[in-house]
Amino acid sequence: MNNMNRKLSIISFLLLVVLIPLCSLAQPFVHPGVDQSAKDLAYMKGQVLKGAQPWKGAFDRLKAATDTAFTAVPFAHVLRGPYGKPNIGGNDLSKSAAMAYNYAIVWYITGDKTYANRAIGILDAWTPVLWHFDYNDAKLLAAWTGHALCNAAEILRYTNAGWKQESVGRFKSMLMDVYYPLLRFYYPQANGNWDGAIIHSIMAMGIFLDNRAMFDNAVDHFLHAPVNGSLFKYIYPSGQCQESTRDQGHVQLGLGEFAGAAQIAFTQGVDLFSIGGYRLAMGYEYTARFLLGEKPHCYGVISERAKELRDDYEYVYQHHKAINISLPYTERAADSVRSKASRSVLTAVRAPNGVTPTKGKTPIPDKTGYIAGATKAPVIPADAVLVAPGQSIQQALDEAAGSGRWVVAKAGIHTLPATLKIPSGVVLAGEGIATVLFLDPASGARETMVNGSDDLHDVTIRDLVIEGAASTTVPSDPNSGRSYRGGYNRGGILFRAQREGQMKHIRLENLTVRNCTYNGVFINGAAGIDIISCDLNENGVSVPPGQKLLHNLLLTHCSQVTVQNCRLATSPLGAGVALEACDSALISGCEIARNGYYGVLITESRGVTVSSNLVEANDRSGVMVEFLYKGSSAITITDNRVQFNAGYGVESYGATNCLSTQNRYSHNGHGKEQQKISAAKTILME
Missing domain, CATH: 1.50.10.100 (Chondroitin AC/alginate lyase)
Incomplete structure (x- = not known):
């Protein structure tokens, strides 16, 4: 990463304050000390x-x-x-x-x-x-x-x-x-x-x-x-x-x-x-x-x-x-x-410093995007189709197609013999964190679910877990079973159309997708996407097509997108959320943290607002607006808390009307520059 000659575009007084505690790095050591x-x-x-x-x-x-x-x-x-x-x-x-x-x-x-x-x-x-x-x-x-x-x-x-x-x-x-x-x-x-x-x-x-x-x-x-x-x-x-x-x-x-x-x-x-x-x-x-x-x-x-x-x-x-x-x-x-x-x-003894403490307080945990994902069972309609573990979810979906009815996967592990093909006009729900959909590795398939037709529409998936790991047994040391160590190729949700706007009205709510080496959720060519209170975690490694191309959430050629109150975290080698060639999107109120690439990656898109998120501890910049050919336009990045990312807080190249304002920065990168908004049509290369 090029850290030289970076210019700070916007500095607030708050930025100067939060950098003060580390200024003493330039002082000689005290001994003993x-x-x-x-x-x-x-x-x-x-x-x-x-x-x-x-x-x-x-x-x-x-x-x-x-x-x-x-x-x-x-x-x-x-x-x-x-x-x-x-x-x-x-x-x-x-x-x-x-x-x-x-x-x-x-x-x-x-x-x-x-x-x-x-x-x-x-x-x-x-x-x-x-x-x-x-x-x-x-x-x-x-x-x-x-x-x-x-x-x-x-x-x-x-x-x-x-x-x-x-x-x-x-x-x-x-x-x-x-x-x-x-x-x-x-x-x-x-x-x-x-x-x-x-x-x-x-x-x-x-x-x-x-x-x-x-x-x-x-x-x-x-x-x-x-x-x-x-x-x-x-x-x-x-x-x-x-x-x-x-x-x-x-x-x-x-x-x-x-x-x-x-x-x-x-x-x-x-x-x-x-x-x-x-x-x-x-x-x-x-x-x-x-x-x-x-x-x-x-x-x-x-x-x-x-x-x-x-x-x-x-x-x-x-x-x-x-x-x-x-x-x-x-x-x-x-x-x-x-x-x-x-x-x-x-x-533990420190000598009194003679300074009177200020008014006391208790640190408050951050609640941005918290609690996200599958938690408890929703209120289930009386006419819902209930599917117990071992019964066919696919058959229930096919029978409910077009009716708007709920198909509810009951609590337990549902081992799927093949990828689910989601039809239009259904709600697929679970009973919260206890409902786990697990694609049988013996199936040889990659995705847990795909769109049943190119014009998929009016679909909701909610209140369940999609487990992307090769096993549902969690090892005693979960770090030993992380997706980047797994040696498998498995994805979560892949909805892919043949043209922009062909799929319509897709909603993911209170959904947990985890441990996929491919994308956790990948939607291509849809209009009207709502992703609400979802936990997409530990997805996106280095299976084909390779690292930095696979993410917790990848949206391409999509429009009218809302991603709200989600947790988009800990992609080992990808971004929390990546938008490519998208139009009109809002990413708001999310925890976007600990990802191995960028927190938010915006490429060749327009009308994107990134607002009121916690963007922290990502291995590159917190928010990146990258340039490839035409660049992005009408990008607004505002009122986010962007901290402890290894690159800039916000970084942008060649975007038209890119506004970054009222973001609260702390300790991003290795210098004082927390933000870089460049008009140069720079293509970043590894």
């Missing part, structure tokens, strides 16, 4: 020495742990497989890193060099020996241990602990020869807790090494990483997390790692807590709420596995309490584990 600054450490020590609680109790527990016998046993090659099998040296390194940090804290508080020498001994034992990490969890283990080692090293280095310069040099060498080469490319294809941990450690390493580029790179990855790697890929606008359907242990691990990275950044004056409307806090609130007995809405089935509260809440709670931000569920979670916690309570 990983989890806490010198002022923070001094304040923490003072609280412990005067016997203030809960810090004195936490210190007593920490000191008791450090007073037990421990000897570091270094390994040249540390091996850790999935879930710790095999595990050669992994536990030894993890324990060593934790104990080094523990000893450093106790040394700082007590001034007893016995503890400093123990911490130094651990670092000096590993630095000349460790050469290599290997096996499945190599990156993860390095990421887990790197920030703890750097915290210990930072305290020792800047508190007259007696750590010799040659030892400091060997530690630096280990970071750059062993840790950084392994971590520098991140691993966003894994579940997001991996990159959260990697970001956490690279930030810590950047500070210890006084390497600003390393630190800045980790901040950028925190904001803009692909797949599962950024905060906004990991925590959705509702607070649901990428791993919420996996298990709560991994969710809390991921939250803790992203919070750890934000804590380090805050020490250096970079505020990653408040961004996205306190997105990190919303992830904590959503998860704590579930662990404390409530059940928030979840796209997918929220996992009941590993529901024990971890010791990951203290710092987040204390940080927000200090600025008068109320996190009631996070507070309850922190309160419930504090009596057994030690280092986490001490390292």
Whole structure:
């Protein structure tokens, strides 16, 4: 992507405000300055020495742990497989890193060099020996241990602990020869807790090494990483997390790692807590709420596995309490584990800054396009044709054709022996999220449903799920079954006419289409399309005709289009919604997020309005109006919240009368330019 010489067409005062928290990236590092600054450490020590609680109790527990016998046993090659099998040296390194940090804290508080020498001994034992990490969890283990080692090293280095310069040099060498080469490319294809941990450690390493580029790179990855790697890929606008359907242990691990990275950044004056409307806090609130007995809405089935509260809440709670931000569920979670916690309570201490907090508030999850897709059963007409799983939906549709009657697929999995051919004049409905249409892979067909005739008209499909995956069984780790890993070629809905306007009056409502490698929904040549409150998610990969051509929603040669209150998210290699050669379309009130290409892609179209959407965390620009031959015209992009996209917020080339106004931008791309509206007839090439 060409990021050079980009000009900002429209800047609002709000844009300038939201960029301020990252301006401190240009400032020198403060030392010590990983989890806490010198002022923070001094304040923490003072609280412990005067016997203030809960810090004195936490210190007593920490000191008791450090007073037990421990000897570091270094390994040249540390091996850790999935879930710790095999595990050669992994536990030894993890324990060593934790104990080094523990000893450093106790040394700082007590001034007893016995503890400093123990911490130094651990670092000096590993630095000349460790050469290599290997096996499945190599990156993860390095990421887990790197920030703890750097915290210990930072305290020792800047508190007259007696750590010799040659030892400091060997530690630096280990970071750059062993840790950084392994971590520098991140691993966003894994579940997001991996990159959260990697970001956490690279930030810590950047500070210890006084390497600003390393630190800045980790901040950028925190904001803009692909797949599962950024905060906004990991925590959705509702607070649901990428791993919420996996298990709560991994969710809390991921939250803790992203919070750890934000804590380090805050020490250096970079505020990653408040961004996205306190997105990190919303992830904590959503998860704590579930662990404390409530059940928030979840796209997918929220996992009941590993529901024990971890010791990951203290710092987040204390940080927000200090600025008068109320996190009631996070507070309850922190309160419930504090009596057994030690280092986490001490390292959560920040020195008072003397600033009176503003009026308190609780972060509110974003409700744009929420809740979309199949949820509960609709009110079913008395004359509806009911079809139980195992019965023929196709036969029922054919019998109801032209009558306007409802054909209702009852709750359950309907395995289709062949692609459904939808006739005109029918409503195909389900009983909400419990009705799943699944095309039998043995059929050899690609689409779940197609138009039964070229002049399809007056059709509604609503309140059901179209499952595009090769199986309806969700793996224990859903990330392992994502569509881009599947090796199959399956689509959702394909309605294709022979000329523009041949199909008429098509409505999709409360529909979920997911996990298709082809398009989720592809409509060509229709007039009068309403797509309302649909959840099109994880569709569009790299099967023929190839990546960037397949999307969650693709509309070509269509007119009089409304896409409203939908969730158009997480296409691995496509856009949330793509319009090609369309006339008169409104995209409004939608969540268009986490897509591997653009959020909204408009090509050679006219009369398109993109309004009041949340467009975030897409891997290219949030909204792209591209030029190919004639260009688009009469494009209005207004009143959208466009944030954390890796490209521009809005980008346009060669469009006539392209108006982009009153959009609220935040942290798009890698510079201050948030928008590019160019009259040049530029064809973008890869």
